[in-house]
Amino acid sequence: MATSQQLVADQFFRIDRSxxxxxxxxxxxxxxxxxxxHLAADRTLSADRFGRRxxxxxxxxxxxxGHGDSWPGDLCASKPTVSVVGIQSRLTPELDMQAGWAGCEGGYDRLRDVLRPDDGTSPxxxxxxxxGGRDRFPAMPADTLFAVLDGATAIRWLPEVRIPVVVALIDRxxxxxxxxxxxxxxxxxxxxxxxxxxxxRAIAGIEALAFEARI
Known part of the structure; x- marks a missing residue:
């Protein structure tokens, strides 16, 4: 559940009209x-993850x-549908980076707040x-619909990935x-x-190509 100030995950009982x-x-x-x-039901969420944020x-x-209006509902998500594969020691500090869009209402967004990565305890x-730096193919959550392969360490696994949409980031x-x-x-x-x-559309300094792979 989302209010103006809090996110709450707990057992839902009823609508009280007394x-x-x-x-x-x-x-x-x-x-x-x-x-x-916003209020959403998740029957798969275990009680040990209940809490507030x-x-x-x-x-x-x-x-x-375009997510400004849907943001309360987005925050209530409890399934990692995006997987970012790379070197964790580099990716983790980058989550605290801030980014914004010039000329748009609002301040900067912290990447951690945009991605909201699963820490193993949060609902x-x-x-x-x-x-992606291990010797075996990295296991991604079953709900993953979008994967980002960051750098050569992660991109080497591209032939093994069976996710609907995959983005490979290459440092030229x-x-x-x-x-x-x-x-x-x-x-x-x-x-x-x-x-x-x-x-x-790719912005200045970025090249892009796209293709659909046959599995």
Whole structure:
């Protein structure tokens, strides 16, 4: 459940109408219906993950992507549908970076608040940070619909990934060309897709190509 200031995950009992204005009975507390911005059921969420978190208001980056109005519902997500694969010791500090969209309402968004990675205890998560530096294919959460492979360490697993949408991030300043070769080899057995048709345009300094792979 999301209010203007808190996210609450607990057992839902009923809508209480015994004291005038309807109230939501959640855990050991009652909340006026008018104060609740979003309420969602998750029958798979275990009680050991119940708890509360503070609401992070959406900044300019989130608003620019059209998620400003749906933000309370987005925050209530409890399944990691995005997996970011890479070197964890580098990815974890980057979660505290802030980004914004010039000319849009709102301040900066912290990447951690956008991705909301699963920490193993929180009831609210939308992504998972997965190590790609091991000798075996990294296991991604079963609910993953979108995977980001960050750098050569993660991109080497591209032929093994069976996720609907995969983005491979290649650092062109790196002397290691193995990541680019892995992507091109995978592309050779796929069908080209126009990047413009994806509703996204690469900004200055970024090159992009897209293709649909046959599994």
């Amino acid at each position: 004291h005038g204005e309807p109230r939501i009975h959640l855990g050991g507390t009652f909340w006026k219906v008018g104060a609740v911005h 503070s609401v992070t208001p959406p900044g300019s980056l989130i608003r620019r992507t 609210f998560s939308a992504s998972a940070i997965v190590s 300043s790196s002397a290691d060309e193995s990541a680019a070769m892995t992507v091109l080899q995978r592309r050779s057995i796929g069908e080209p897709v126009a990047v413009a048709g994806l509703g996204w």
